Each structure stands twice: as structure tokens, then as C-alpha cells.
Amino acid sequence: MNILVVEDHQELANEVIDYLSKNGYVCKWANSCSAALEEINSNDFDILLLDLGLPDGSGFDVLKEVRKTQSKMAVIILTARGELDDRINGLQLGADDYLTKPFALTELGARIYAIVRRIHGFMVNDLNIHGFSLQLQDYKLSYNGIPVNLTKKEFDIFQYLVLNKNRVITRLQLTEHIWGDILEVNSDSNFIDVHVRNLRKKLDKHTSLEWFETVRNVGYRINV
């Protein structure tokens, strides 16, 4: 998977590229509209991560250019401008997703994964981990063929942790993933823990869970 990161803030671009590279994506960086268009014209990318506020114009201009061609490249807009109009405008211009800064890298990872699944016609359906199999299409989990009954939230949490395996996922990240970008300050209460506890209880019936780690005061990690 080739990803072009269009972001004028170099350090931020580095963090994003660093994270994505570790997850097996091949990344290139462009810091302006013109550089982005140049890259797009000379290379094939599967996914474009597009910042809107660029030094030589708006990311929308790049998006318009991209959509003029037959390119099937998926576009995720990354922006600090959380305005509703921008969001609608972006999606109307043919963006596939929209993420407001500051976003969690793991959230970006999850969104990219969803797009990858779509590009491949939902062929990559199952995630397998320590004998568990997550059927993403219909929110079903099984352990060696035995169905495990999870609520939607429990499934979402498990999927998010599995997608970002070997990473510490904070409660905050989980809360944001499950409940969205809510405006309420100090919203990471322990109710996320309730769901994780229930999830662990259900998984624990089938196998020991030493790989499902609780990181004290911080969050959770699934190790492989």
C-alpha cells in the first residue's frame, strides 16, 4: 500500500509516516499543493492523506485535481479546520474520510484499514489473533469456530486493539474511537473499563489472556 502524506508541518508528517511505516505502509511526503500534484502525477498511490491548510493553496484544490482524473486513489482529509462546511465540502468533492486534528495515530490507522478493506472489495475480512477470528463484515467473533457473543461496543474495542496490536492504546483513544470526537472535557471516565472488563470476561472463558495486557493508569495492549 502506497500512501502520500500531504502535510506542510514537517514534524507532524514525520510522526505520521513513522507510524504508518511501522504498520507496513510505504509512505511519501509532500509539503505543498504543487509538490503533491507532482508526486501524484509521477507515482501511483493507493491512499492520499491530505491536509487542507497548505502554504500554496487549499487541499481542496488538490482533491479537485485528483477527482478530475480516473484515479481510484482513496483520500482522507486531515485538517485542523473542524468546520462543518469543510467536512461536507470535502466529502462532496470526493474525499473518503475526514479526520480532524489532533487525531490519534491509531485512529488514523483504523480509518486507513477500513479503506484498504474497501479497496480490496472487503476481501480482507477476518482478523485472526491467538485463535480468535474477527469477522469484520458482520461483527462476529469466534474462537476456533465457536461463536463468542460480543456487544457492538465490545467488538469495536477488540477490533481496535487488534488492529493496533503491540501498541499501548490509551483509554482516551478508545473512548474517542467508540464515542467519536466528543467535546466534553474529561470525558475519559472509567466506563470504557467496564466494557473492556466484560470483553475480557467473555474472552477468558476460551483461553488464557496473558497477551491482553492492562497498562496501569494508561490503557490496554494486545501483544502478539
Place this chain on the structure above:
Amino acid sequence: MLPVLIEKVVYKHINTSLLEKKEKFICNLDKQEINDFIVRNDATETYSSFSTLHSEFLQLSRLPKNALINKTIFITEPRIIEEERNDYMILQYDFIYEKTAYRLEIGNSLSEIKELTFTIRFFILIVLFIILAVTFLMDTFYIEYLLKPFNKIIDTKIRRVNEPDTFDHTPINTHSTDFQELDTVLNQMMDRISELFNKERQFIANVSHELLTPIALLKNKFENLLQNDSLNDNAVDKIASSLRTLDMLKKVINNLLLISRIENNQYETNETIDLKEIFSNLIEDLKDRMDEKGLILTLNLQYNFPFIGNKTLIHILLYNLMVNAIKYNRKNGSIIISDGFLKEKYYLSISDTGIGMDESQVSQIFNRFTRINADQEGQGLGLAIVNSIARFHHIDIEVTSVPNEGTTFTLLLSNNRKLN
């Protein structure tokens, strides 16, 4: 003023006519005639002649020899002629003719004068009224015509403009320089306002970009740092707490930006709001938190009251109110949501059984960064946002609260907001 003037003119006219009659009479006077007059009525040595309707009379009488000869005077006094008493304006003229003093009196009935003045006054009054009416009508039409551009300016440039963006800059068609000037000045003023609006919009966009991009960077750095296995527990704790602080910072900025954007009219209101639908989404989202506190929710919406607004904003408004009702509730308390109609208005109320507030606290809650208790979580922006959104949608909010019993927030929408 006018009646006095008329009276004066009429009196003057009568006096002149009396004088003329006197001159005529004196001119033609001879001995024979005097005798004719006097003999006919020796007893009083007076001669009288009057018109049939007693409107005029003429009287000649002999005066005692030594009487003072007055020249001409006018008097007003009542006289009885043929047993009819009338007020007369009388010209008295004493003269000597062939060594005999005579007094000539010529009278003119005052009632006639009064009639005359009345007629004149009446006529003038009618003329006055007609002039008044004509002037009024003409003025009205003329002013209407003259002020046509003015009304057009008021209507198209001021009343119908809610946002600088929708302002119509086409000049109003008028020949009056005053209105042209007014129009120009209004256009300039609106240009300045929309410039300010745009500047603020630009500023908000810049603030979001300039502040949120570094936060994004820090957040991503900390998250990447957290994956480092060589970190000890202490370092992990510090990173986690930094991430929480960053999250708080992000949310405070986003909340302030939200308020600014609402007050800068950056949101569209063109969606149909279905409160039942919004509540069912909210309850789904907040179920965990209510369960955690053992709260019992009673959702009792009996009426459909669809109205036009911004769905996202109304969702945030109700979300903030619901979160407050949960956060400040006691364990195993309850939340009651109900609606109804009160004084031509639709109301929606959210009541909790929480800690409540006293009156001074209630008056403060909609201010930014107000926190009722020192140990309270959050930044005190939730209700400020509620207030902004409500004002943006022309919704009134009433708060009633009893300490240690609970608080009720009531949203009021006027009936005519309802969509059919």
C-alpha cells in the same frame, strides 16, 4: 384671532354703511322734511322709520336747546321697536338745523351682524377643513412618493439582512442626494461589518490551524513514545497524564471555537430537527454512564414538534444538558425528560435529582469558565455552549434548581416554529 378679525371687519363695514346713510339723509334734509318727520309724531317729537323686519331704523328727535352738540358717535344698545327688543348698532348724530338741535339715530340690528359673522365664520371653517384635508392627502402622497427610496433602503438593506453575506449592494434608484448618501453609507457600513465577520472567520480558521496542528504533533509524539518498552512506570504515567492534558487543551480550544463559530453565524440552519430521534441517539451513547451511576431515565415526549435548525448543534445542546444531568446526579437518582405546551410555547424539560444550585449559582451557570464547585470536573464551557446554541436557534432556556433536590432545564420554543 380669526373670529375677532371677522367681527372687526363686519363692524367696520356696518359703521361705514351707517355713516353713508347718515350723509345721504343729511344731504337731502330740509325744513319741510324735518317737519314732516316731527309733525307726524308730535307727542314725543320723534320720528321713527324702520324696515319691516326691524333690521334697520331711522329716528330723528328734537333735542333740548341747551343740549351739548356731540358730533358723531357709535353706540351699541338695545332698543324696543314695536314691542320687539333687539340689540342695535346705532349711529348717533347731533346737529343743529335752523337753530334747532336735533338728534339723528340710525340703527342696524346686531342680530343681523351676528348672523353675518356666523355665516362668514362657518364658511371659513369649511374652507379651512377642505384645505386641511387636501394638504394632508397631498402631503401623504407626496411624502410617500418622496420616501419610497427610503422605505426601500430600510426594507431591503436593513430589515431583511440577517447576515452580511446576504447583503444586496445594488444602489437604490433615487434622485435625492440625501438618500443616495444614506444608501452609500449603509453599503459602506455593511462592507465594514462583513469585513469584520470575514476577519473573525479567518481568525478562527487560523487559530484552529495554528493551535491544533502543534497539539496534533505533541499528541502523536507522546503516543509513539508510549510504545517504547524501555520506559519505566513513572515515565509512562507522566506521558499518560500529558496526553490527558493535551486532550483537555484540544477540547477547550474546540469548545471555544464552537462558540465563536456559532456567534459568527457559521452554521447553517436548514435541517428538520426531530427531538425524539436525537434523544434516542443520545440515550444510546450515554447509556453506559447512566448505568454506571444507577440512574433511571424517564423519557416522556408526548408531542411531535419538528422545527428547522442545525442537527449537530441541537445534538450538542441536548448532549451537554444530559451529561450535566448525569454528572451532577446522585447515585440511583433519576432523570426525567418531558414536553408540553405552555403559554403558546412548546417546552422540553430535563430534570435531574442531583446536587442542585442556589439562586446565585443559577445566575452564573451560562457564563464561560464558570464552575459551581471547586471540585467540579470540566472547564465550565458546556452550559456556555448550550446558551450559544439556544440563542442561535431562538430557543429560551429557563433553569429552576433546589439545592440537594435537583435541577430542571426547560427549553422553550414559540409555537410558530413548528413545521407542518
